Amino acid sequence: MANTSSGRQTGARDRDNEGRARNARPRDGLGRPLPYGADGVARQPEGVVRSPQETVAEAQELLNAGRPFHAHEVFEDAWKSGPAEERALWRGLAQLAVGLTHAARGNVTGGARLLRRGAGALEEWAASAPGRGRPYGMDLAGLTGWARQLAADVEQGGSAVDAGGRSPRLRG
Template identity: 90%
Template sequence: MASTSSGRQTGARDRDSEGRARNARPRDGLGRPLPYGADGVARQPEGVLRTPRETVAEAQELLDAGRPFHAHEVFEDAWKAGPDEERALWRGLAQLAVGLTHAARGNITGGARLLRRGAGAVEEWAASAGRGQPYGLDLAGLTEWARQLAAEVERTGAAVDAQVRGPRLRG
């Protein structure tokens, strides 16, 4: 198989040491693939075990930097590794981050849909768990933020600045 100047094999998918498909292409701050060899932003490592508070802090840093796609990956780690009773919470938070990603990329329909889906999941989890602010999370504020942003992107039809419009996870 032929190799490119970057050492990547052409005609083959990028694989990790265990043979699982990985996409080693560089990505921009919103997670969009860039051409091989381009300068991209550092990817979030996958499968990192963090405490819930570490997850929230790291995700907030990424959201503040305008990198909601990367914040989604942090939430996804918590969703996949966390206790069963919290998976819906972390999945909902990941959906909020992906919704913001799509809204920032200009995918108005997908962004609004994911923002609302994430808001519903977070709201439902909070109601069923009887908790409003686990790990300092402002779940009521997040659901309000998501629904307002979804309505705004649908009304204006314009992409949003993820750094300016990112949520505050803690109240």
């Protein structure tokens, strides 16, 4: 089957250059697929190994820009490539970002659930060893408070939130 110029295969699943299944449709700022050929936002490259400081800085820029789905991708890279003892930290942060994504898309139930799940994961990780409350300068207590408050606000309001306007500050 032939590849199109967008990297998409005709008559089969979309594949990336390494042959892995990957949706080639453009996406909007909240990660929702758009029709082929539409203008979308640049996608985050996957599988990038960054230092923890680079991860936090890049994710914060994306969150501030109202692109929590893309920040989730950055956290996911850290979760998959980082040391085993930090995987729960990065997974919890990814859950917060995807919770904000769902809340911004208007998925009240899913957004609130993921925000609370991420907050719980961060609390559990921080409690598992002394001195884990501010890894890489991040304020985990502040982030868990932000996540729980946003979850309550989303449930109470019942509508989509502004992702950029409600984005967290990773470093307190």
